[in-house]
Amino acid sequence: MSKNLEITILAENNVEKRDLLAEHGLSLYFKYNGKEYLFDTGQGKVLFGNAKKLGIDLKEIDTIFLSHGHDDHTGGLKELLKLKPELRIFAHSEVFMGKYKKTEKELEFIGTALQKSELKNFEAAENNSMAAPGIYNTGVIQADPKNYTNPRYVVKENDKEKIDLFNDDTSLYLESESGLVILLGCSHKGVKNIIDQIIAEVGDKKIRAIIGGMHLKRAGSDKIEDLIKYFSQIDFELLVPIHCTGREAAVKFKQAFGERVKLGSVGDKFKF
Numbered sequence: 001m002s003k004n005l006e007i008t009i010l011a012e013n014n015v016e017k018r019d020l021l022a023e024h025g026l027s028l029y030f031k032y033n034g035k036e037y038l039f040d041t042g043q044g045k046v047l048f049g050n051a052k053k054l055g056i057d058l059k060e061i062d063t064i065f066l067s068h069g070h071d072d073h074t075g076g077l078k079e080l081l082k083l084k085p086e087l088r089i090f091a092h093s094e095v096f097m098g099k100y101k102k103t104e105k106e107l108e109f110i111g112t113a114l115q116k117s118e119l120k121n122f123e124a125a126e127n128n129s130m131a132a133p134g135i136y137n138t139g140v141i142q143a144d145p146k147n148y149t150n151p152r153y154v155v156k157e158n159d160k161e162k163i164d165l166f167n168d169d170t171s172l173y174l175e176s177e178s179g180l181v182i183l184l185g186c187s188h189k190g191v192k193n194i195i196d197q198i199i200a201e202v203g204d205k206k207i208r209a210i211i212g213g214m215h216l217k218r219a220g221s222d223k224i225e226d227l228i229k230y231f232s233q234i235d236f237e238l239l240v241p242i243h244c245t246g247r248e249a250a251v252k253f254k255q256a257f258g259e260r261v262k263l264g265s266v267g268d269k270f271k272f
Contacts, residue, residue, distance in 0.1 A: 003134055005176040005272040006031045007183075007211065009264055010050050011042030011076075012242050017267040019053050021046040025072035026213055026243040028183060032174060033134060035062040039132045044076030048267060054230045063088040063132065065125075068214075069095035074112040081119070088121045090131050092140065092168035096269020098156040099164060105152060107154065107161075125170050126172050128201060134175040140167050141189040141197055148190040164188075171212075173198050176272035179237065184212030186244050191215075192230050207244050208272055209238040211264070217246035228256045240264040 011027035025042030027266070029051070038061055041047060051058050058080060064087055066075055074095065081087055099111030116122055125131070127139040145165055153164040166188040166238060174181045180202060187194055187267045216224060231239065241250040242264045254261040262268070 003033070003175050003177045004012060005174055005181060007181070007270045007272075008054060008056070009242065009266050009268045010038070010054070010056070011040075011046050012264065012266045013119050013244075014242070014247075014264075015096060017265070020050050020266045022266050023072075024243075025075065026067075026185060027073075027076065028087060029056055029212070030174075033132070035132070036060045037062055037132075037135075038064045038080075040065070040067050040073040040185055041076030041080060044079055046266070047076040048079065059084055061087060063090055065131065065172055065183075066091035066095050066136065067171065067183075068092075068188060069097060069111050070186065071110050071112060073185055074114070074272050077112065080116060081114075086121055088123065088124075089119050089184045090123045090125055090137065092125045092170050093197040094168035097164075097168070100154050100156060100161075102154060107156075117200050121237055131172070136201070137172045138173070138194065138197060138201075141169060141171075141193050143189050143193040148188065148193065149185050150188075153188070160187035171198070173202070176208055178272050179208030181208050182210045182212075182272055184210065184214060186213045188215060191227060195234070207236040209240065209270065210236055211238075211240040211242070211270070213243035214245040214249065216241075217244055219249060224252050228252065231257065232243070236260070238262060238270070240268075240270070 007030040010029045015022035023046045026040045028039040028044040091205040096116045100107040125137045131137045155164045169188040241259045
């Protein structure tokens, strides 16, 4: 089996290339072992246009992996299913929970409007599993809620409101010819918790790249500096902090690690 991997940023908060568009969201397209995949679908506002400009045929997608149930990661799913109803959807079952964000005046719905029953080909990612040859899903990240929960994010079940524990917050890790590539959605469970769990699964395999959102837009400098110390202890070759990482944290990572950090944007392509 060839382990050559090619990843393209389809949707992201920043864009620097002509004729492409950005949005607050994340979608990564990747080609691996002769098949095509999506990791998240963004809000869906720029997904199809960017794919067309980049020469990507979304009808050829084999599987969509969803990192969690927020609408800036699942918003394009409905239109994709119209395009290809039999699409395999691989995610934790709680992506379909009623997810909200507290604002000053109200609860704002930020979940997916789709129900699991509307999907023809759904596979649950409750536990660590091989989703396809060479592609692994973390399943539920084991972490103390005190270390990651945010009272701004809640779920509603039977009209009862509670803090979102983000059991659905899962990540992917893929085997490439040059080492392990980790894909992060928003890292609501905490970047260190996610990567530590992956390392516990794979042992001393080389980490070729870490790409995705790290939810640091509102983080203080102490938290960012703590992550810099953490990354300095990991043998990684490439770090691409995008989406909810925030530019401040991304720039600090760039200052700390130089050429090992790429400030990614829509249309960027990475080959491993």
